[in-house]
Amino acid sequence: MEAELVLENVGGMSGFHNLKFTKGAVNVVKAPNAAGKSSIIRAIALCFSVPYKSRRLAEMARDMGLLRQAGEAMEPLVYIGAKSARILMKFDGEEWKLDLFKDGNYVHVREGEERFLITSLLTRSSPILNKLLKGDVDFKWIVEAVSLADRYEVVARVIEKERNKAYELQMEIERRINEIENLKKEKITLEETIKNYKQEENELSTKLSELLANRREVGELRKQRDHLIAKIKEQEEKIKKFSESIKELKKREEELSERYETKFAEKEHLEKENKKFLKEIEVTNKELKELDEDLKNYEERLKNIEKQVESLRVEEGRLLAKSEMYEEALKLLAQSQKVLCFLCEEGYLTAKRLGEKVSSVKRQLSEVRDKISVFLNERNKIYSKLRKRDELKKKLKELIKTQSEILRKLQSIEQALSTYLEEVKPIHERRIGLEARLKDEEQLLNKYRDELKELDKSISELGKEEQVIVERIATLRGRIEEVEKQLKRIEKMLETKSYIETIGHRMTLERAKKVLEEWLTTLDEVLRNVQVEARKERIMAMELFNDQIKKVLKDSKFDYLDVWIDASNFRLHIIDRRVGVEVSPRILSEAERYVLVLIIHIALKLAYSPYPPFLLVDEVVLSLDETRRRAVLNYLSHLAKENGWFVILTELGHEPEITVSLFTGL
Amino acid sequence: MRASRSFATSLLEEIKELVKTRISEEILEKFVEEKLNNKFKELIEQLGGVKSGS
Numbered sequence: 001m002e003a004e005l006v007l008e009n010v011g012g013m014s015g016f017h018n019l020k021f022t023k024g025a026v027n028v029v030k031a032p033n034a035a036g037k038s039s040i041i042r043a044i045a046l047c048f049s050v051p052y053k054s055r056r057l058a059e060m061a062r063d064m065g066l067l068r069q070a071g072e073a074m075e076p077l078v079y080i081g082a083k084s085a086r087i088l089m090k091f092d093g094e095e096w097k098l099d100l101f102k103d104g105n106y107v108h109v110r111e112g113e114e115r116f117l118i119t120s121l122l123t124r125s126s127p128i129l130n131k132l133l134k135g136d137v138d139f140k141w142i143v144e145a146v147s148l149a150d151r152y153e154v155v156a157r158v159i160e161k162e163r164n165k166a167y168e169l170q171m172e173i174e175r176r177i178n179e180i181e182n183l184k185k186e187k188i189t190l191e192e193t194i195k196n197y198k199q200e201e202n203e204l205s206t207k208l209s210e211l212l213a214n215r216r217e218v219g220e221l222r223k224q225r226d227h228l229i230a231k232i233k234e235q236e237e238k239i240k241k242f243s244e245s246i247k248e249l250k251k252r253e254e255e256l257s258e259r260y261e262t263k264f265a266e267k268e269h270l271e272k273e274n275k276k277f278l279k280e281i282e283v284t285n286k287e288l289k290e291l292d293e294d295l296k297n298y299e300e301r302l303k304n305i306e307k308q309v310e311s312l313r314v315e316e317g318r319l320l321a322k323s324e325m326y327e328e329a330l331k332l333l334a335q336s337q338k339v340l341c342f343l344c345e346e347g348y349l350t351a352k353r354l355g356e357k358v359s360s361v362k363r364q365l366s367e368v369r370d371k372i373s374v375f376l377n378e379r380n381k382i383y384s385k386l387r388k389r390d391e392l393k394k395k396l397k398e399l400i401k402t403q404s405e406i407l408r409k410l411q412s413i414e415q416a417l418s419t420y421l422e423e424v425k426p427i428h429e430r431r432i433g434l435e436a437r438l439k440d441e442e443q444l445l446n447k448y449r450d451e452l453k454e455l456d457k458s459i460s461e462l463g464k465e466e467q468v469i470v471e472r473i474a475t476l477r478g479r480i481e482e483v484e485k486q487l488k489r490i491e492k493m494l495e496t497k498s499y500i501e502t503i504g505h506r507m508t509l510e511r512a513k514k515v516l517e518e519w520l521t522t523l524d525e526v527l528r529n530v531q532v533e534a535r536k537e538r539i540m541a542m543e544l545f546n547d548q549i550k551k552v553l554k555d556s557k558f559d560y561l562d563v564w565i566d567a568s569n570f571r572l573h574i575i576d577r578r579v580g581v582e583v584s585p586r587i588l589s590e591a592e593r594y595v596l597v598l599i600i601h602i603a604l605k606l607a608y609s610p611y612p613p614f615l616l617v618d619e620v621v622l623s624l625d626e627t628r629r630r631a632v633l634n635y636l637s638h639l640a641k642e643n644g645w646f647v648i649l650t651e652l653g654h655e656p657e658i659t660v661s662l663f664t665g666l
Numbered sequence: 667m668r669a670s671r672s673f674a675t676s677l678l679e680e681i682k683e684l685v686k687t688r689i690s691e692e693i694l695e696k697f698v699e700e701k702l703n704n705k706f707k708e709l710i711e712q713l714g715g716v717k718s719g720s
Binding site: 053154526529 | 670671673674675677678681682684685686688689690691692694695698699702703705706707709710711712713
């Protein structure tokens with residue numbers, strides 16, 4: 001069994017190159033330096049492993065020179081003078097073809113096994129080799145990449161991202177709640193300040209009135225002033241009442257709006273449900289119609305079947321009696337040598353003829369029974385359809401009942417919504433009317449205040465003390481106006497900050513807080529489930545690897561090493577059993593390290609991706625001494641035979657062409 | 667609590683089915699994002715959130 005590889009413009013090799021490999025054997029590719037040995041190995045690996053659906057494996061393909069790195073202009077496996085490269089591998093009646101373009105796009109005829117990169121390709125840039133060279137024994141990444149843990153980690157990252165977003169929103173809500181608390185405190189302080197200013201203003205006005213009462217010339221002015229102050233007080237009282245009424249109406253309006261919003265959300269939900277049920281009713285009705293069509297004239301059909309079966313049963317009885325009679329006659333003929341033939345309604349029959357009759361009757365019996373069975377099947381089918389029709393009718397009844405219930409609820413909600421609207425409309429109109437009147441009343445108050453200012457100005461000219469009081473009153477009024485402005489601004493801010501918007505929905509802060517608590521519980525639950533699955537996958541992958549590597553070490557006779565991945569931290573342990581101590585991969589000799597990496601790859605391949613049956617080793621065994629080289633090659637040869645693998649090694653050759661020879665044993 | 671557990675269980679089952687096929691990481695991410703987004707919207711609507719502008 002052979003594999004045929006056709007390469008067109010691959011790596012440093014222009015034009016076509018055709019190579020043949022033998023199954024169940026170690027194929028040695030020999031060529032001088034820079035002739036394209038590594039390109040052959042990498043091209044086969046790429047053809048068998050694309051497309052990369054895991055980001056980690058895609059990055060590994062770039063690091064190993066199978067695909068270009070970000071920012072690189074050219075694909076490493078496309079010949080510099082060509083627009084594209086083609087890799088075609090045929091084996092076991094299968095064809096694997098990959099067209100790789102200079103711009104990084106590729107077209108493949110069949111999906112490869114992306115884990116082939118970790119399990120079946122060993123080059124000097126293999127990540128396992130490079131990590132062990134640095135003494136890095138953290139094997140969690142391998143365990144994750146060969147199992148499904150990587151995918152679960154991707155899911156976990158998405159959930160964590162969502163959780164962070166929810167936490168940020170939760171923090172924003174807390175911040176706003178604090179802000180509102182502070183604004184409310186500030187509002188109370190401002191209201192207190194206004195109250196104090198007004199009290200002082202009243203006291204000063206009283207004092208001013210007393211002073212002015214003593215002056216005859218200002219008697220008339222004093223009267224006017226007292227009258228004006230009374231009017232101002234009355235107006236302020238009026239405004240206060242209006243403001244309170246508006247506040248009450250606004251509160252009521254907000255309460256009704258909130259109830260309306262809740263009912264509206266409920267209505268939307270029920271409408272969705274209603275749609276779902278209507279769809280289901282439609283489907284069930286359609287099914288029922290089809291069944292009704294199927295069951296047309298079923299009573300007549302059943303009667304006909306019963307009639308046919310009855311008639312066939314009579315025929316069956318008749319044939320059975322005939323068969324028994326012939327068999328009895330045969331027995332009699334066998335018991336007595338004297339009786340040579342048997343007399344029956346058909347005349348005298350010989351034993352041979354009787355035998356033929358028995359066979360014929362049995363054949364007829366079987367035909368009759370087959371017919372009965374066909375009719376009975378037909379009858380059973382009709383009964384089963386009748387049962388199904390009854391079930392569907394029952395289901396339809398249930399569905400209609402539930403849908404009617406939904407409609408009833410919807411009607412009640414519609415009624416409630418229209419009641420709310422009717423209720424809120426007069427309140428809203430009344431509030432708007434009151435707000436307009438409040439504005440008028442405020443304007444009137446300001447007019448009175450201006451008049452008082454003018455009056456006080458005239459009076460102030462009459463005495464120094466009075467002037468000081470009047471100035472102070474004017475200052476106080478200015479401050480009151482300023483603080484009132486601040487108060488209005490705070491009230492506006494309080495209204496704006498009491499709501500929050502997320503994914504196109506508006507909610508009060510309290511509701512948003514409740515939603516987020518529930519949402520975070522849900523996300524935690526999902527994340528926990530996903531993390532448990534990821535852990536299970538890692539543990540299973542680790543156990544499979546440990547079992548395989550133990551077997552490979554034993555079979556390859558390198559079992560003076562004990563190698564395993566620790567379940568607690570997924571670190572690789574290497575014990576030299578000859579001295580009984582754990583060794584770091586850094587202190588292993590280069591040859592020992594190559595052997596170890598080869599063994600790890602073989603264990604991974606046996607465990608995770610035995611297909612496609614190729615193991616690719618680039619120039620690694622070159623560095624081994626003769627004893628180890630012999631041991632490794634013999635073991636690879638044994639593995640190739642046992643598993644039907646194509647083991648492909650590259651070695652430095654002295655001929656100018658690329659040649660493939662078989663390793664026949666050392 | 668029961669609703670969140672039931673959602674978590676059914677989502678995990680759907681994820682398991684997808685993961686088994688070694689689905690592309692990008693598609694898997696989009697699938698989970700969409701599922702979570704829909705669930706969050708559903709939760710907001712259940713608890714009385716109102717679509718902006720409605």
